[in-house]
Amino acid sequence: MQKKIHVLAIDLGASNGRAFLGRFADQKLEIEEIHRFENRPLTVNEKLCWDFDSLWDEIKTSLKKAHVSGGFDSVAIDTWGVDYGFLDREGKLSEMPVHYRDNRTDSIPEQVFRIISDFDLYRLTGNQILKINTLFQLIASKKERQFEQAQTLLFMPDLFGFFLSGNLYSERSIASTSQMFNPVSLSWENAILTPLGIPRSLLQDVIPSGTIVGELRQELCRELNIPQSKVIAAAGHDTQCAIAALPSNAPDIAFLSCGTWSLFGTELDSPVLTYESMKDDMSNELGANGKIDYLKNINGLWLIQECRREWRKENSCLDYSEIERMANESEPFRSFIDPDDDIFSSPGDFPQKIQAFCTETGQTVPTDIGAIARCIYESLALKYRYTLDQIQKNTGKKHTALHIVGGGVQSRILCQFASDSLGIPVYAGPIEATVFGNMMIQLTALGAIQNIQSGRSIIAESVQIQKYVPHEQGKWNAAYQQFLRMINKENAS
Incomplete structure (x- = not known):
């Protein structure tokens, strides 16, 4: 032994x-x-x-x-x-x-x-x-x-x-x-x-x-x-620890490190430094395995966290599972936000900020918890599709699956919406990806495992992965066109 x-x-x-x-x-x-x-x-x-x-x-x-x-x-x-x-x-x-x-x-x-x-x-x-x-x-x-x-x-x-x-x-x-x-x-x-x-x-x-x-x-x-x-200096950036813990070494997958921020991207052998890539707000960061993690920083579940902070002023017992239940029961595709609009860059009354954004962009204004939360979850999923389209355009890669790691794995509604929006399977887990990645990098430094690739195989055998498959593609495709019109109108203003 x-x-x-x-x-x-x-x-x-x-x-x-x-x-x-x-x-x-x-x-x-x-x-x-x-x-x-x-x-x-x-x-x-x-x-x-x-x-x-x-x-x-x-x-x-x-x-x-x-x-x-x-x-x-x-x-x-x-x-x-x-x-x-x-x-x-x-x-x-x-x-x-x-x-x-x-x-x-x-x-x-x-x-x-x-x-x-x-x-x-x-x-x-x-x-x-x-x-x-x-x-x-x-x-x-x-x-x-x-x-x-x-x-x-x-x-x-x-x-x-x-x-x-x-x-x-x-x-x-x-x-x-x-x-x-x-x-x-x-x-x-x-x-x-x-x-x-x-x-x-x-x-x-x-x-x-x-x-x-x-x-x-x-x-x-x-x-x-x-x-x-x-x-040991592992990967000091928590995102790179999380990506090190992807339970797959397949070259055609996209990743989403999901928590307060959503880091959506793919692994490349070399950086993409074109003008088009810059205009698409893509970032090239160095992974623990020496690869380039080509990704976009997207405001993530911080949007829900900030809304919950405000809602708990009236209902101190409100938890995330109850918010997701109300979002599931709310009418779909009523209004969207751009999660990365400047209005969402600093703390504040986020329900009010979301309502102001919808008013300014001429959309139906969500008024209750379920409608506001659904607006956030759908908008995040659609922003993931928007980002994947940009990545595939700039890299020429075709992605067949998305791996979600981090605390956002616990949001079943977001995982399902991501699969629905992207039209590809989503594999969710591990939740503690950053911790697993941190440890695998340490074990590599100590000589206990050969490299990050070996560590990923070990993680795949050590954790449970939840699979989500897309459905209602027609409705999500129509919603994406609506989302694009909103984004393009916002960028033009």
Whole structure:
């Protein structure tokens, strides 16, 4: 029997964090949730920030609980993309990391385009042009004179990795979300940094996913009364961990990493850096297996989460299953939204925002919970079809199935609508894809499995996958034409 290897995966999402302990032996992986906690932003000096101190305390709690639960040979942390923290000359955090939903970047892209065109940014980095991207945030930081105190920039997973190990690095998948990293040369792009006055010295050397970066700091181990173990840079970007856990190695599948965000795309051998790809808002990000994950960032179930937050002011017991039930009972195809319209980019009264969008676009205005929720679920499914059409146009690939991974797998209505809208089978699972991917990358680094492809085969045998097949194609095709008219009208205005 193979010696059992224990790996600790800490997954920090935009609304919560989880720690899972994995036990691997004889090509089987068992996972156990040992800690879960909320990730609540806070306002500091009128900026929306991440509560780093609270998150670091929760990470230390995770380490202690993992030790009590049997110990671990290695640990890796993944987080959301684009955000970062600054260290000062003493290696201390100079201020709380700013949240990507803070409004400080509202006018920054246009300012950057006066120096470097949007297409030059795209052809050099392959990143979808989003105001939340690290590059635009850094320009805001520069205007706020934060560079004066900053010695080092670390992306969020690398920042926590530094506090774990004491070592500085930039993991490749998270670097590829920044709009400063070239996916062809696999290096920081000086043609962007230099004209925008961003010091190269702020940035760290880039390392591949699955690099052992050191061991837990001795002083941290003494504080927590735990033994040292290896610290691994998995795929720092949680999306790439989730995609690493796809339960298939087939080349003709599309993927959807579904949670707060919907990351919809496919794997390629090389980036697509054309003008058409840029105009279609596609992004080229580096996966843990060295492939290009050609994808679009789409506002995801955050739309439902924000609506529920508002609805719970009147019904504190309202849960997601009840929302889905009401959506199922609501009349179909009454109105649609573009999930990525600017009105949905920041928190607020989302039911009111959806009603305002429908009024402005001349559609039937949904008034109750079921109608609003159905509008969201249908609009997401139709935006997936819109995105798949763009991907197939830009790559020449034909996709025969969609694999959905992540927390959105639990939304049966969204999974079914996605199959109906795309007209192809949907395979849903695993729910904890990010955790599985994080662990498989660790196990690859430790030499317990050969590569990501082998890990995917193991995951396919370890989890249950739910299949959805399309139906009512005629109605969904008609709805898609209606959705296209709405999107085209919105883009023209």
